[in-house]
Amino acid sequence: MDIYFIIEKLILISAILGVSLLIAMYTTLAERKFAGFFQDRVGPNRAGPWGILQPLADGVKLFTKEEIIPTNAGTFLFVLGPSLSMFTACITSAVIPWGPDLTLFGKTVALQVADINVGILYIFGVVSLGVYGIMIGGWASNNKFSLLGAIRAASQNISYELAMGLSIIALLMVTGTLSLREISIQQEGWHWNVLYQPIGFLIFLICSFAETNRTPFDLPECETELVGGHHTEYSSMKLGFYLFAEYINVFVSSAVLATLYFGGYNFPGMHLISNPNVVAILGVAALFIKILLFIFFFIWIRWTIPRFRYDQLMKLGWNILIPLSIINIVVTGLVIILKQ
Amino acid sequence: MSHSIFYLLSFVTLLFALLVVFAKNPIHSALYMVMTFFSITCHYILLNAQFLAIVNFIVYMGAIMVLILFAMMFLNLGKETEVQKPIYLKFAAVIAAGLLMLTIFAAIKKTDGGEISGLPINDIGLVKNLGKTLFKDFLLPFEIISILLLSAMVGSVLLAKREIN
Numbered sequence: 228m229d230i231y232f233i234i235e236k237l238i239l240i241s242a243i244l245g246v247s248l249l250i251a252m253y254t255t256l257a258e259r260k261f262a263g264f265f266q267d268r269v270g271p272n273r274a275g276p277w278g279i280l281q282p283l284a285d286g287v288k289l290f291t292k293e294e295i296i297p298t299n300a301g302t303f304l305f306v307l308g309p310s311l312s313m314f315t316a317c318i319t320s321a322v323i324p325w326g327p328d329l330t331l332f333g334k335t336v337a338l339q340v341a342d343i344n345v346g347i348l349y350i351f352g353v354v355s356l357g358v359y360g361i362m363i364g365g366w367a368s369n370n371k372f373s374l375l376g377a378i379r380a381a382s383q384n385i386s387y388e389l390a391m392g393l394s395i396i397a398l399l400m401v402t403g404t405l406s407l408r409e410i411s412i413q414q415e416g417w418h419w420n421v422l423y424q425p426i427g428f429l430i431f432l433i434c435s436f437a438e439t440n441r442t443p444f445d446l447p448e449c450e451t452e453l454v455g456g457h458h459t460e461y462s463s464m465k466l467g468f469y470l471f472a473e474y475i476n477v478f479v480s481s482a483v484l485a486t487l488y489f490g491g492y493n494f495p496g497m498h499l500i501s502n503p504n505v506v507a508i509l510g511v512a513a514l515f516i517k518i519l520l521f522i523f524f525f526i527w528i529r530w531t532i533p534r535f536r537y538d539q540l541m542k543l544g545w546n547i548l549i550p551l552s553i554i555n556i557v558v559t560g561l562v563i564i565l566k567q
Numbered sequence: 568m569s570h571s572i573f574y575l576l577s578f579v580t581l582l583f584a585l586l587v588v589f590a591k592n593p594i595h596s597a598l599y600m601v602m603t604f605f606s607i608t609c610h611y612i613l614l615n616a617q618f619l620a621i622v623n624f625i626v627y628m629g630a631i632m633v634l635i636l637f638a639m640m641f642l643n644l645g646k647e648t649e650v651q652k653p654i655y656l657k658f659a660a661v662i663a664a665g666l667l668m669l670t671i672f673a674a675i676k677k678t679d680g681g682e683i684s685g686l687p688i689n690d691i692g693l694v695k696n697l698g699k700t701l702f703k704d705f706l707l708p709f710e711i712i713s714i715l716l717l718s719a720m721v722g723s724v725l726l727a728k729r730e731i732n
Binding site for chain 2: 349362374405
């Protein structure tokens with residue numbers, strides 16, 4: 228194996244990890260600012276101008292708090308829970324194509340860590356793994372509220388995974404490939420998948436909200452019923468990991484949504500620019516603008532729509548989304564056959 | 568290179584499989600089982616069977632083990648509630664396990680420890696090739712298995728359905 232290849236990938240991985248952590252950090256601030264705006268308040272504005280040092284202050288606060296591990300908790304699993312949450316949140320971004328190929332010093336650099344030909348399924352697998360962090364942490368806390376949160380997370384995750392998988396099947400019928408890179412290339416010039424799969428997009432979007440445990444689907448940490456849900460017993464940076472993993476998940480989900488349905492790194496007028504490096508840089512910028520819009524959408528929904536009741540959540544998943552996605556598959560198949 | 572990875576992976580797989588049996592706590596057991604499935608997924612990747620690997624990952628680690636853990640968290644298994652089996656059942660279990668061990672040893676003794684080789688056609692594990700093979704050469708068995716799975720699904724729904732009134 229080529230040493231330059233390893234160095235190139237290492238730089239790319241570090242850059243992506245750094246950017247996702249940075250964006251997750253400032254999403255916490257953006258969330259609180261927008262929450263303030265929606266509720267006619269100011270929001271955090273003490274740390275630095277306009278509160279831009281607030282995430283740092285929060286981080287220092289979480290790091291310096293006392294670490295408490297409950298006496299009857301399983302120590303290893305108690306620590307493993309938040310670590311696993313953070314880990315699964317970070318590894319999803321490996322298959323996302325961040326932009327077209329760059330040409331540096333006569334070498335082609337792909338702006339994607341790994342172009343595996345089952346890219347979508349990889350994302351789907353890692354997303355389904357994300358629930359282990361919550362389940363293990365909730366169980367190891369040895370607390371009834373935590374356990375209830377963990378159980379809710381598990382059942383919610385399984386229910387919405389089905390609808391998500393079915394909406395991906397309809398998307399695959401249109402694209403004919405599982406590789407995210409090829410899907411991005413196919414969408415060049417306004418052939419965005421959301422135009423071909425509007426219902427599939429809607430189902431995928433709703434399921435992304437459920438899989439990231441964001442309002443209106445944040446039943447695992449529903450504070451009116453379960454104190455703090457699965458992280459009731461957690462303090463210090465272990466709590467911080469759970470909270471932070473949620474924001475990384477929001478970022479990665481936004482990136483997946485933008486790549487699968489909103490054209491990825493493609494932008495209007497892409498073919499007019501001849502220099503490939505300029506195209507690559509503008510492509511990355513376009514993808515990040517789309518991602519930021521989706522993050523705003525996540526925040527917007529959180530401060531607008533109240534939380535579901537648990538039976539409503541199950542009903543939406545099993546009685547509405549799954550039949551709808553099956554109908555979507557059938558209609559997609561019929562349209563493809565009729566067009567041939 | 569690939570041989571040493573294979574031996575390392577096999578060691579890890581067997582280690583976790585043994586820990587599933589030896590762990591005292593049922594939840595720990597289930598978590599070791601997750602690790603066993605993960606190392607089996609790695610075996611598939613070593614065979615260049617990407618599709619099987621990722622499907623094994625999604626179905627076994629992502630769905631089945633979550634369901635098993637989910638059910639176990641409700642059961643509240645502890646030492647106090649553990650049911651002691653009668654002595655004749657224990658004897659029967661030991662004899663059955665001994666017979667199984669004998670069969671496995673006999674089977675292992677018959678095989679020759681020759682070269683470890685990959686899949687006969689090296690790209691069969693990729694999605695496109697696998698799909699084409701399934702829908703061309705093995706269409707009938709594939710459809711029959713689908714019907715079998717569907718009937719099992721309908722049957723389980725019927726069994727789980729509560730009688731009204």
